[in-house]
Amino acid sequence: MARNDDGGWIKVDLHIHTLDDPKDAVDYSAHQLLARARSLGFGVLAITLHDAVFDRQEVFADAAAMGILLIPAAEVRLRGADVILLNVTPKEIAELRNFDDLRQLRAQRGDSIFTIAPHPFYVFGGSIGPRLLENIDCFDAIEICHFHKGLFNPNRRAAKVARRFGKPLVATSDAHRLDAFGRHYTNIPRPAELTFENVLTALRSERITLTSPPCSFADLVNAIYFVFLAHPFRRRRKDRIGRARSGRSAHVSAVETKSRT
Numbered sequence: 398m399a400r401n402d403d404g405g406w407i408k409v410d411l412h413i414h415t416l417d418d419p420k421d422a423v424d425y426s427a428h429q430l431l432a433r434a435r436s437l438g439f440g441v442l443a444i445t446l447h448d449a450v451f452d453r454q455e456v457f458a459d460a461a462a463m464g465i466l467l468i469p470a471a472e473v474r475l476r477g478a479d480v481i482l483l484n485v486t487p488k489e490i491a492e493l494r495n496f497d498d499l500r501q502l503r504a505q506r507g508d509s510i511f512t513i514a515p516h517p518f519y520v521f522g523g524s525i526g527p528r529l530l531e532n533i534d535c536f537d538a539i540e541i542c543h544f545h546k547g548l549f550n551p552n553r554r555a556a557k558v559a560r561r562f563g564k565p566l567v568a569t570s571d572a573h574r575l576d577a578f579g580r581h582y583t584n585i586p587r588p589a590e591l592t593f594e595n596v597l598t599a600l601r602s603e604r605i606t607l608t609s610p611p612c613s614f615a616d617l618v619n620a621i622y623f624v625f626l627a628h629p630f631r632r633r634r635k636d637r638i639g640r641a642r643s644g645r646s647a648h649v650s651a652v653e654t655k656s657r658t
Contacts, residue, residue: 406584406606407440409596411470412481412515412540412569413578420447425575427456435463437579440587441596443470443483450487466591472515475499478525480535481513484593496532503535511597513567516542517558518551533562538600541568543581544620546611565600568607574619581609 415427427444434442442465444451450471460467470483471490480499482490493499503510514536517529525532529539539559541552559566572578584606588595599605612620 405587407587407591408438408608409441409567409583409585410434410439410570410572410578410581411441411443411468411483411513411567411583412445412472412571413442414446414472414571414573415444415451417444417449417451417453418446419449421573423573427451427453428459429575430572430578431456431460431463431465433575433578434465439465439579439582440591441466441468441585443468443481445470445472445481447472448474448490450485450490452487464591466593466596468593468596474523477523478528478532479515479523480525481515481540483511483513483597484509496535499535508597508601509594511537511600513538513540513569514555515540515569515571516544516551518554519544520551529558533558533564536564538565538567540571541566541581541607541609543568543570543577543609544612545609546617552609565603565605566607567600567605568609583607 413430414421414423415430416423416425417427430442430444442460444467448471450469452469457467457469468483469485470481471485473480473482473490473493475493475498476495485502489502493502499512503512512535514525514529516523517525517539519542529536539555541555545552556566558564567583568581569583570578570581583600585596585599586604588599
């Protein structure tokens with residue numbers, strides 16, 4: 398069981414990225430995340446790679462040894478809208494193309510799957526926006542995004558939708574930098590046994606509290622720098638490296654084929 402300074406509560410973050418992400422350029426590893434999570438008293442994590450399920454079994458084993466429940470998850474883009482899916486398999490997300498596919502998966506899996514609408518009313522790519530209302534049946538919860546301060550808080554609209562449809566809110570870090578993890582999270586009562594089923598029961602019963610402080614000025618500057626400068630540069634570099642590796646692999650394959658003929 399994870400160490401937690403809040404006694405009867407467990408810290409939960411269900412939206413995190415690591416350098417395993419096939420689309421985003423993140424510079425910290427899953428093991429670095431685990432080490433920070435343990436030091437901060439987190440008990441439940443979901444690494445939500447873009448359009449890919451994090452399934453490195455050695456990391457799941459190391460998390461369990463630390464007393465951390467790591468949930469297999471992904472952040473999937475459907476028709477331009479991001480959806481977080483918890484407790485899914487690579488095969489399941491590979492078959493998702495639209496919200497009707499998601500409805501079918503939810504019907505098949507029942508309560509063993511949990512879906513979240515991340516940053517629904519923010520203007521950057523991947524936010525579902527007003528379509529959340531027409532697809533609200535596809536979601537179990539709505540995210541409180543970490544990026545807010547004062548009058549700038551699109552989460553207010555998310556909270557109104559959550560109240561209207563009786564959906565719980567969950568706070569997450571959506572961390573793409575290691576130092577961004579740890580300040581925005583959901584708290585659930587500590588269950589008798591830390592299992593995915595018990596975590597879902599707590600989330601669905603709304604027996605939770607949220608921790609999501611406003612951004613400081615330094616947070617805003619760092620976020621703007623990361624989103625508009627550092628991250629695009631890293632993604633371009635990652636793409637160049639990927640293309641170079643693909644080219645080398647194709648060349649080696651061609652040489653090997655020629656040598657066999």
